[in-house]
Amino acid sequence: MIRPSTDLTVYLCRDPVDMRKQIDGLALLVQGGHGAKSVR
DSSP: OOOTTTOOOOOOOOSSOGGGGGHHHHHHHHHHHHOOOOOO
């Protein structure tokens, strides 16, 4: 079984999100809405 590392950060959004935005659009939502920095 593969387990994530202990320093993994997961962001959850309770608002509806358009998943058609692909990874770049979703990363912009994370950066803008949470002030977080996404890692690729």
